[in-house]
Amino acid sequence: MAHxxxxxxxxxxxxxxxIAQSIVANGKGILAADESVGTMGNRLQRIxxxxxxxxxxxxxxILFSVDSSINQSIGGVILFHETLYQxxxxxxxxxxxxxxxxIVVGIKLDQGGAPLAGTNxxxxxxxxxxxxxxxxxxxxxxxxxxxxxxxxxxxxxCPSSLAIQENANALARYASICQQNGLVPIVEPEVIPDGxxxxxxxxxxxxxxxxxxxxxxxxxxxxLEGTLLKPNMxxxxxxxxxxYTPEQxxxxxxxxxxxxxxxxxxxxxxxSGGMSEEDATLNLNAINLCPLPKPWKLSFSYGRAxxxxxxxxxxxx
Amino acid sequence: xxxxxxxxxxxxxxxxxxIALRIVAPGKGILAADESVGSMAKRLSQIxxxxxxxxxxxxxxVLxxxxDRVKKCIGGVIFFHETLYQxxxxxxxxxxxxxxxxIVVGIKVDKGVVPLAGTDxxxxxxxxxxxxxxxxxxxxxxxxxxxxRCVLKISERTPSALAILENANVLARYASICQQNGIVPIVEPEILPDGxxxxxxxxxxxxxxxxxxxxxxxxxxxxLEGTLLKPNMxxxxxxxxIKYTPEExxxxxxxxxxxxxxxAVPxxxxxxxxxxEEEASFNLNAINRCPLPRPWALTFSYGRAxxxxxxxAWRGQRxxxxxxxxxxxxxxxxxxxxxxxxxxxxxxxxxxAAQSLYIANHAY
Numbered sequence: 039m040a041h042x043x044x045x046x047x048x049x050x051x052x053x054x055x056x057i058a059q060s061i062v063a064n065g066k067g068i069l070a071a072d073e074s075v076g077t078m079g080n081r082l083q084r085i086x087x088x089x090x091x092x093x094x095x096x097x098x099x100i101l102f103s104v105d106s107s108i109n110q111s112i113g114g115v116i117l118f119h120e121t122l123y124q125x126x127x128x129x130x131x132x133x134x135x136x137x138x139x140x141i142v143v144g145i146k147l148d149q150g151g152a153p154l155a156g157t158n159x160x161x162x163x164x165x166x167x168x169x170x171x172x173x174x175x176x177x178x179x180x181x182x183x184x185x186x187x188x189x190x191x192x193x194x195x196c197p198s199s200l201a202i203q204e205n206a207n208a209l210a211r212y213a214s215i216c217q218q219n220g221l222v223p224i225v226e227p228e229v230i231p232d233g234x235x236x237x238x239x240x241x242x243x244x245x246x247x248x249x250x251x252x253x254x255x256x257x258x259x260x261x262l263e264g265t266l267l268k269p270n271m272x273x274x275x276x277x278x279x280x281x282y283t284p285e286q287x288x289x290x291x292x293x294x295x296x297x298x299x300x301x302x303x304x305x306x307x308x309x310s311g312g313m314s315e316e317d318a319t320l321n322l323n324a325i326n327l328c329p330l331p332k333p334w335k336l337s338f339s340y341g342r343a344x345x346x347x348x349x350x351x352x353x354x355x
Numbered sequence: 356x357x358x359x360x361x362x363x364x365x366x367x368x369x370x371x372x373x374i375a376l377r378i379v380a381p382g383k384g385i386l387a388a389d390e391s392v393g394s395m396a397k398r399l400s401q402i403x404x405x406x407x408x409x410x411x412x413x414x415x416x417v418l419x420x421x422x423d424r425v426k427k428c429i430g431g432v433i434f435f436h437e438t439l440y441q442x443x444x445x446x447x448x449x450x451x452x453x454x455x456x457x458i459v460v461g462i463k464v465d466k467g468v469v470p471l472a473g474t475d476x477x478x479x480x481x482x483x484x485x486x487x488x489x490x491x492x493x494x495x496x497x498x499x500x501x502x503x504r505c506v507l508k509i510s511e512r513t514p515s516a517l518a519i520l521e522n523a524n525v526l527a528r529y530a531s532i533c534q535q536n537g538i539v540p541i542v543e544p545e546i547l548p549d550g551x552x553x554x555x556x557x558x559x560x561x562x563x564x565x566x567x568x569x570x571x572x573x574x575x576x577x578x579l580e581g582t583l584l585k586p587n588m589x590x591x592x593x594x595x596x597i598k599y600t601p602e603e604x605x606x607x608x609x610x611x612x613x614x615x616x617x618x619a620v621p622x623x624x625x626x627x628x629x630x631x632e633e634e635a636s637f638n639l640n641a642i643n644r645c646p647l648p649r650p651w652a653l654t655f656s657y658g659r660a661x662x663x664x665x666x667x668a669w670r671g672q673r674x675x676x677x678x679x680x681x682x683x684x685x686x687x688x689x690x691x692x693x694x695x696x697x698x699x700x701x702x703x704x705x706x707x708a709a710q711s712l713y714i715a716n717h718a719y
């Protein structure tokens with residue numbers, strides 16, 4: 039083993055660690071408002087609104103113009119690239135509005151999925167090219183954390199070892215590059231809920247995936263205290279006929295995390311992955327009431343589960 | 356990925372988890388009394404005693420005749436194979452004496468280190484052949500946990516990736532086999548203190564080694580809640596000129612563990628690795644006072660650091676047995692306090708307690 043070559047200085051570590059902690063302090067969570075243009079297209083189409091830049095801007099303006107008390111429940115907002123440079127109707131940059139409310143600004147950094155040949159339709163994630171330069175620019179533009187979403191699915195022969203290995207490695211490279219540029223990486227290895235598998239199978243897969251992720255982060259010398267994890271909750275597949283209570287979801291979820299996520303990780307912000315707003319909140323509550331020891335903050339990074347209701351009223355205009 | 360094939364039933368898991376929690380119950384740690392015949396030779400020669408089976412029996416009798424005071428500070432005792440079947444002067448099997456005190460019986464199951472060809476003097480550990488059958492027999496004979504020691508060392512080019520990978524893998528195989536037989540595996544990836552490296556280097560290596568160990572345990576479907584970890588504390592090498600305080604050692608150790616050991620692991624039982632009795636207690640105490648959040652029990656699994664004074668007081672003389680036992684009880688109680696961060700220090704200087712117990716290149 040070569041002598042170690044420290045990836046980060048003490049000051050860099052301190053900055054990253056403080057950013058991560060401020061995002062999840064006091065029960066705060068993250069608003070994921072980073073839908074890509076394509077995804078916004080899906081969302082807006084459901085309420086019959088045209089997918090233009092202006093409409094996307096207006097929608098985000100609704101979110102960001104809430105009063106400052108929002109900073110008691112929202113520690114960070116993830117933006118899409120376009121939104122980082124948009125302004126409200128008074129000409130004020132969204133990112134400045136958020137910062138003034140004491141909310142940390144984050145940016146989606148990945149550039150979508152790419153197929154893994156020779157697998158059962160599995161994917162890895164692109165976006166590493168020029169990532170360092172992009173991160174440096176975003177940091178200058180007021181961003182303090184990044185997000186990168188890897189996707190794994192449960193099906194016949196899935197997730198394969200290759201898919202797990204490759205996505206864990208890509209996440210670790212992304213995390214390493216972020217930290218070099220003063221951005222806290224949110225690590226998101228989403229095991230999607232598509233399928234008819236039961237709760238136990240999701241737990242098993244989630245444990246394997248997270249073990250691989252944390253080994254990869256270690257191999258890539260990522261400073262865990264300056265990261266956040268954004269995992270799926272452990273749930274049955276959408277097409278599973280068996281129903282589970284929030285307490286069962288909570289126990290399966292916390293057990294999986296317990297077995298894989300080192301205590302050095304300051305916070306775990308669950309994705310909502312298509313759960314209804316109610317379910318997402320009930321499950322998160324049950325998770326925080328779960329009797330197992332929980333050395334990390336357990337919070338949310340919700341997109342649809344925070345925004346569904348907000349979108350509906352527009353339909354009436 | 357194939358559907359999971361559960362390695363253990365819910366009942367098996369509960370049994371393993373209960374055993375592990377009993378061993379590391381608050382204020383309790385482990386007496387490592389599993390020195391092989393070869394290791395005992397070194398110990399006994401230091402006090403001028405011949406290394407016979409009877410002397411080894413008499414010596415372990417000194418330790419095991421400790422009175423009920425050890426009940427609150429000793430949760431488990433690790434035996435060597437020979438000792439598991441030995442009896443005291445009244446014909447009572449040692450196992451029974453220990454179990455009657457409510458202490459869990461453990462057994463060393465590895466068969467020593469062997470070289471890894473093509474490396475700079477690195478090793479792996481043997482003992483997997485027939486391990487399942489041996490574990491089944493030990494379980495019948497009263498053992499509920501086992502220990503397996505792997506050894507890594509720090510130098511210019513070590514530990515190598517191969518050494519880390521191979522030792523992590525063999526630990527995971529051992530752990531998996533133990534659990535199949537109702538035995539809680541103590542996983543011991545010791546990084547030796549030999550060398551002149553500083554504290555940071557040891558921390559870095561410890562983190563790499565432990566990350567590999569827990570990945571291997573995951574790959575081998577080991578039930579973490581039914582295991583214990585027996586790591587080195589993070590310390591500088593013995594030949595390092597920089598001196599560090601117990602607080603610095605504690606911070607480096609707890610940080611390394613926080614970054615690698617999942618919270619599901621119920622307890623971390625440190626090896627003493629040649630630290631003096633006092634050092635081992637002070638460091639454990641500082642670890643339990645470290646301000647970082649610690650989701651596992653942090654306690655001791657000490658051999659030399661529990662026995663040095665007792666061995667010295669005994670010197671092979673039956674007449675000294677009582678006094679020697681007292682020395683052992685004293686260290687056990689001190690470490691029970693240290694495991695809770697409640698040890699205020701003895702104020703003693705020198706004596707066996709302060710002498711370094713470092714043996715260069717400690718294989719056994």
